[in-house]
Amino acid sequence: MIRVLFFGQLTDQIGGASLLLTTESLPTESVLLVRDALPLLCEQLPQEAVELLRNESIMLSVNKQLATWDTELSEGDELAFMPPVSGG
């Protein structure tokens, strides 16, 4: 399982703050990258919602560390999609 989190306006646009991705169907020897999570997300979300995640303004993190589309994902990881921040 990979836990996927959505923050800020993505929470409203996606219609939820988190979901779980099952990796069981994938070959165990294959390397899973952040970009590979998108087709898996398409199984649970409308295509328009997944398109929002591809926006270049979206920041990515894996286990609370800033990540890129090429960061590797492992079983049990936490992947987050974050719009530009607006605290302070």
Add this chain to the structure above:
Amino acid sequence: MFDIVITEDDFDVTQEYAALRDAAPHAGAIVFFVGLVRDFYHSADLNQDEKALEQTIDHIELQHYAGMTEEVCQQVVDEAHARWCLDGVRVVHRIGKIYASEQIVMVAAASTHRANAFDAVQYIMDYLKTRATLWKKEVGTQGQNWVGQKQTDIAALDRWQINTVNTEKSETEKQ
């Protein structure tokens, strides 16, 4: 004392000042910044079309990424500490539902001379605004609105010469 607190609770500046003063007995200067929730959209950030949508804010809802926010704030404070000689820093950022005119954030720095404390507080606020994993939703007379990143906040980083938002991106891209 180099503390960061992310909390739903309001803070008392008098108590915070006393705590920082106790923790930094040799300081010659303590600088405080307190940010408040505005009760209206800040017109300077809006274009003409957006001005038509100007509304009164009842409250904001601040969402954050628990764990990551603390980590990023700690990095920013550590950077400030590396850049200026400081005797102490205290950051409190509220999350959750905060009404108009209430306190939202506090950054305080103690140092031997005032210039370092002023600079450190400005630096920490500038980078909290652009890096801390917090998202603000304004709830007002005309509905709800997620606040986007302001170009003025990005531009403010120029005074520290390194634009960390872009630097971080290019560094992670190299990995």
